[in-house]
Amino acid sequence: MTEHTYHLPEQSTRFDSGDELHLHAASENLGQLEAARALVKRTEAVLQERKAEAERTPQAEIIRLGREITEARQSRQAA
Amino acid sequence: MSVLRKALTLLVGSTDDLSYLKMPKAGNRNLKSLTERELIQLESEIGRELFGPIPKGHRREFFNLDPHTWIWYEEYHDKDGRQRSTTTRYEVQEHGVLKAQEGARYSYIEGAELQNLLLAVRMYHERVMRDLYTREVDPTT
Numbered sequence: 001m002t003e004h005t006y007h008l009p010e011q012s013t014r015f016d017s018g019d020e021l022h023l024h025a026a027s028e029n030l031g032q033l034e035a036a037r038a039l040v041k042r043t044e045a046v047l048q049e050r051k052a053e054a055e056r057t058p059q060a061e062i063i064r065l066g067r068e069i070t071e072a073r074q075s076r077q078a079a
Numbered sequence: 080m081s082v083l084r085k086a087l088t089l090l091v092g093s094t095d096d097l098s099y100l101k102m103p104k105a106g107n108r109n110l111k112s113l114t115e116r117e118l119i120q121l122e123s124e125i126g127r128e129l130f131g132p133i134p135k136g137h138r139r140e141f142f143n144l145d146p147h148t149w150i151w152y153e154e155y156h157d158k159d160g161r162q163r164s165t166t167t168r169y170e171v172q173e174h175g176v177l178k179a180q181e182g183a184r185y186s187y188i189e190g191a192e193l194q195n196l197l198l199a200v201r202m203y204h205e206r207v208m209r210d211l212y213t214r215e216v217d218p219t220t
Contacts, residue, residue: 054173056199062171065204067146072212073118 119144125206143203143211147171149196169196
């Protein structure tokens with residue numbers, strides 16, 4: 001995710017209404033960015049949980065054990 | 080070769096060569112010289128014992144054919160003395176275990192039947208890896 005940094009104009013010493021509008025917009029953008037970050041985190045957690053759930057199914061375990069047996073058999077043949 | 084054909088060949092074999100029926104026990108054999116078919120037959124010697132005593136006159140085989148396929152074979156004589164046999168193929172897919180029997184009967188197994196198959200596979204894995212392939216099995220997995 002891209003980080004956004006907001007700078008006040010370097011030459012400006014005045015703080016006029018235009019600057020205030022920019023700051024307001026920047027603040028809103030940062031808020032949205034934080035919300036997006038939180039959403040991504042929650043989505044990642046849900047996906048991890050679903051992946052773990054899928055790996056716990058009986059069929060996933062049977063496939064894993066079957067693969068281990070097949071590999072052991074093949075390596076015995078290759079020995 | 081189709082999976083079913085391969086399984087049947089493994090189960091019944093060629094009638095020209097029945098020597099494979101007289102294999103000595105695993106401990107007396109040089110496993111390095113065995114073919115895939117012979118190794119599967121040795122596995123089935125273990126697999127057939129996982130479900131308790133085999134009734135007199137029955138022949139049972141249970142083995143892993145490949146990572147996604149398990150075979151159950153039962154042979155017996157009916158009350159009229161005729162030889163009968165059933166072959167059940169379990170196709171393990173990501174979304175379930177498909178049970179296929181003769182007569183194109185297909186169904187996904189669930190509940191106790193699925194749990195029993197899982198239990199049998201765990202026992203088969205543990206015994207085969209330890210006794211045949213002499214590998215350590217992690218009891219937590």
